[in-house]
Amino acid sequence: MRDHPLTLAAPIRLVAVDVDRTLLTDDYRLLAEVVEAVALARASGLRVVAATARSPDALRPIAAELGLTDPSVCFNGAWTGRLGKDGDQPIAQLPMNPEMAARLIADAEALELNPCWFGPTGSFAHADGPAVQRERRATGLGATIVSDKEAITTPIYKVLCLGAPGREARLEALRTSYARQFEISRSDTHLLEATAPEVSKQAAVARLAAAMNLAATDTAAIGDSENDLALIAWAGLGISMGNGSAAVRRAAAWQTHSNAQAGAAYALRAIVAANSSMDLGGTR
Incomplete structure (x- = not known):
């Protein structure tokens, strides 16, 4: 799928992106290409939301390096909020019994x-x-x-x-x-x-999108694993990493390169280019 140009039915306004094995390599490195692509996406007006199984503490240095300012989804959707050096601002918290x-x-x-x-x-x-x-x-x-x-x-x-x-x-x-x-x-x-029951990345991102007056069709999701499946199926544009599981690859509308090849960066740049094409030439 990555060999075919990305075309969109509607512009993407929000991208929810997994962290481990998506933004990060298997040995937990953040490649320079990914940092640059996130900056490009944000400069183009895209809202970039990290959606991860990580805790806020574990996500904070990554979010800071990427310059993320939009709310983050942590614990697979059990905690959503804004991360900050001087304290976090929770938006939704769903602890277990x-x-x-x-x-x-x-x-x-x-x-x-x-x-x-x-x-x-x-x-x-x-x-x-x-x-x-x-x-x-x-x-x-x-x-x-x-x-x-x-x-x-x-x-x-x-x-x-x-x-x-x-x-x-x-x-x-x-x-x-x-x-x-x-x-x-x-x-x-x-x-x-x-x-907790009914906690998922999909539900958390859907709540964030609604708060931003965005629909699923305005949203893209990039991921690799089972905990990304519902989000990828829900988003207007679901993207599987090249290293994604077979189930994720089947659910996705488009596939990018692996995390070792900065696949998240490739996907973000493709979204920015497709959005720009629509802005210049109208919807397709």
Whole structure:
């Protein structure tokens, strides 16, 4: 699809873009081409919204490097707000039921899945392990290790569980057990993320778009994983990364390059060019 020029039925006014494996490379680098393309998109008048599973703390340095000023969607849609050096400004907060979250954490620990959970600031776990270490590699932020006798008092926006290779069946069993209590997504083979029911990037971006007097047809979405699927299907223009899952590639109307090839930059430049063509030559 990337070999065909991008044409639009209507101009795109807002682009919601995933972060890990979309804006970032697999080793969590932000390529210069991506930074430049985001600046170009913003200068053209596009609203650029990060829509990520990351916490506000983990997104903040990336958003700052990209110069993002529009609200951000974090925790797969459980928290939406404006990020700032001197404090964040929440717009919508959808924490999990604390008793059910504690039960999920206990069951994940029984399956040796090393759960960690995220509050408004910071992440927590009962033990260091694969999930905690992955989060540290991805974000540079460590989890606070707390005693399993301590009550969970902070609001919980997301529970992350990571299974070592060979334990995928345990993750799927956990997902099946809690499918009615939580929104659960698998953004890669060994990873499970749980949030409050009906939380999604799609719902959060739809609320932001409505607040900006924009419709789905005014919106584009770029992503690679299961937690991007609903957003890509909803947006007027859904774009899969070249490294996207098979399901994401099927759902998308257009496909860009991989994250290693700055595919997000390619997509943003294509949107800017298509918008400019429409402005100059009228709708097609």
